[in-house]
Amino acid sequence: MVPNQRGQKHGVGYFDVSHWGARVEESSGGVSHLRLNTFARKNTPERPFAVANDFIASSLGIATGLPVPPGTLVGVYGGGYNYASLAFGDRGDKPPPIIPPQFCEERPWEACGIIAFDHWIHNTDRHDGNIGHLPEVAVAIFDHDLALLNETKTSDEALLLLAASQDVPVKFHCLPPYLKDVSHFGEWFDRIASVTRREIRRAAIAAHTAELVSAELRDALVAFLEHRQTRIGSFIEQTRDQYRSVNSWTLDIEEVDSDN
Numbered sequence: 001m002v003p004n005q006r007g008q009k010h011g012v013g014y015f016d017v018s019h020w021g022a023r024v025e026e027s028s029g030g031v032s033h034l035r036l037n038t039f040a041r042k043n044t045p046e047r048p049f050a051v052a053n054d055f056i057a058s059s060l061g062i063a064t065g066l067p068v069p070p071g072t073l074v075g076v077y078g079g080g081y082n083y084a085s086l087a088f089g090d091r092g093d094k095p096p097p098i099i100p101p102q103f104c105e106e107r108p109w110e111a112c113g114i115i116a117f118d119h120w121i122h123n124t125d126r127h128d129g130n131i132g133h134l135p136e137v138a139v140a141i142f143d144h145d146l147a148l149l150n151e152t153k154t155s156d157e158a159l160l161l162l163a164a165s166q167d168v169p170v171k172f173h174c175l176p177p178y179l180k181d182v183s184h185f186g187e188w189f190d191r192i193a194s195v196t197r198r199e200i201r202r203a204a205i206a207a208h209t210a211e212l213v214s215a216e217l218r219d220a221l222v223a224f225l226e227h228r229q230t231r232i233g234s235f236i237e238q239t240r241d242q243y244r245s246v247n248s249w250t251l252d253i254e255e256v257d258s259d260n
Contacts, residue, residue: 037087038084038086039069040083040084041082048153048154050145051083051145051207052148053145053149053150054145055083056221057121057147059199059206060199060203061144064113064188064195065113067140068085069086069087069142073207095132097129098131098133101178103131103175103178104245105178108179108180112184112187113188113191114126114175115175116189119170119228119235120232121144121148122148124172125146126174126175128174131174155217159220162223170235171239173239176239177245180247182246182251188232189232189233192232204222236251
């Protein structure tokens, strides 16, 4: 916990929870009914799978141990679900965009984890505006609505995308050009590989139960995530030319059996 300039303390886990906006409405026996600030993702005609993408990806990021603000599916008035996650940053405001060279210099461990994770979920939209960094507090990564099913409009389109992209690495990520130390990748490969099939299925099943994806798409998402889960090192090797600041390439990538 780090005091801020106003003498307050904040910072829980990997991210800053705004104590400024929290309000206790009632308390009994040491348990309070507490209202907190959240950010909510909803589907739009342009991105009909945005909620499923964000929920599944964020759930797996949390399971991996990445600095993803906790969230859940929330039923909304009029029907349907949003993906709501805890607000973070000073007073609940989003932190300003990161400066990628500075971030990679100061937080190489997190940078490696973010890159590895984005390869797993095929997130093609990681940029300086969806990584939060308060130097005195923590890091937060968010906005995964363009991972997995991206902007596909129908289940048929989404199934075709998953089939076409299952072995495609993520290119043009905002962090690799500035990362100097790749020694932390191995730990993140192990962390991602340790996420069980049960955890992957739980996230996909919840999205299906909320009628965000069809049963066929639910199963395809599980297969897609399991397929990519142990191939992240290979994806990073395929994009090695993007790591222009690395002087010593220390990755030791083993070939992965396609049946694993």
